[in-house]
Amino acid sequence: MAYSEKVMDHFANPRNVGELADANGIGEVGNPKCGDIMKMYIKVENGVIEDVSFKTFGCGAAIATSSMATELIKGKTVDEALKLTNKAVMEALDGLPPVKVHCSVLAEQAIKSAVSDYYRRQGIDPTPIVGELEEDCHACEI
């Protein structure tokens, strides 16, 4: 299994890593049993993601996709962030090995989970906007 240079760069030098003290939306997806947990922190102001950070327990691809996902949504509107697909994260990383595709799905879900938390804190039901979340990685439920 070989990772692209971009994956290795984001793994070795992850962007936006750590907790965000003034986050107003925090999402966590994954499961320690599977070996992947992603936690994403967002700070939303006037509908724009002003700041974002992550913490990840997982493999190289999990860390790299988290890092790339934060870069892709930083400064974007919440609506734009919700449109980010796992495919876009993968493309931005110059691809992932087939067995690692689920890591990019987890990154997409982590964003949605953080946005849902933000809406809940605003007293807004996130389900009609964000949709149903897959907070657990279904790959492990076999």
Added chain:
Amino acid sequence: MKRFVYADNAATTPVSPAVLEAMLPCYKENYGNPSSLYGVGQAAKKTVDAARKAVADALGAFPEEIYFTSGGSESDNWAIKGTAHLMAQKGKKHIITSKFEHHAVLHTTAALEKEGFEVTYLDVHHDGLVRPEELEAALREDTALVTIMYANNEIGTIQPISEIGAICKKHGVLFHTDAVQAVGNVPIDVKKQGIDMLSLSAHKLHGPKGVGVLYLRKGIPIPNLIEGGAQERGRRAGTENVAGIAGLGVAIREACSSIEERAARLTAMRDRLIAGALKIDRSRLNGDPVKRLPGNVNLSFEGIEGESLLLMLDMNGICASSGSACTSGSLDPSHVLLSIGLPHAVAHGSLRLSFSDQNSEEDVDYLLEVLPSIVDRLRAMSPLWEDIIKGKTVY
């Protein structure tokens, strides 16, 4: 200062200079087929015979009990399938093995289960050791074979092979052991230890890849796995891998001539590494601390995942392996770590470091210098670690 440390000798080992030197003439001058009558053929035959003698001497066996194969997996398949099919003719269709065998054994017994054989998988407990009394209790009238590995490939635990051999002998049951990790690291005497069949592989002891041995005690008429020409006394067809066999002969002689002193040196390195690594908070050693291979260290670090750990070690010049799902390409972590009772999340954070005689105390120094900071770095970005230190998650 950064250095290169190859600490994955349980995966494979570099070929030793003497091994390579023995192999090259088999490709250049003595390229003949050992079955041919003329000079270069007969020279190749002599090479094969000499290697057979070397292997037999190393195991306490007779040369005519040594069969060259393509490696450990083939030897395991042949011994297990062959014995199963031989004994099935007598109505014996029960096999005893352990839960943490190599997949070459476990997938073979699984295939036999589909054919109607019944298999008992012995527990290996928290220390990674089979209990002889549990083995004896599992024996039945229709038990065809006991197959228990000599030493585990991941956690290095050395099984009570002599006791198991004695029990099998007492009950008249055939006993096979996958000794791929053990040969060259622990002294073996197949006759004294009651071993009927033993698998070994050259590339784990500074020999070449693609060559191994099945020791098959005289008088066990298991059917062939590979049919064809009359090589290996008609029991394993295919033109001999002469260069590989020559390399194996030298490798096993080198490894077995210095077991005691090498074991003493590697054990000291191993124990220093273990003691140093266990200073890392919430770390543990997997497998019995004493009954383990001299060069094997297997640790788990809570809150981090093995593949990221391996990638960071690699960036620091260190080659190692892990039992995490991500490194195996499957969804579950290592069956070996689960078999000794590790929770999935802890098994994902495992690290195997395995030494050979080519490693040094400086390697241990370097590992102990690099490892704690890598673990800290990964933990700093791990939400699971955050839960563990807050007491939300307990293992």
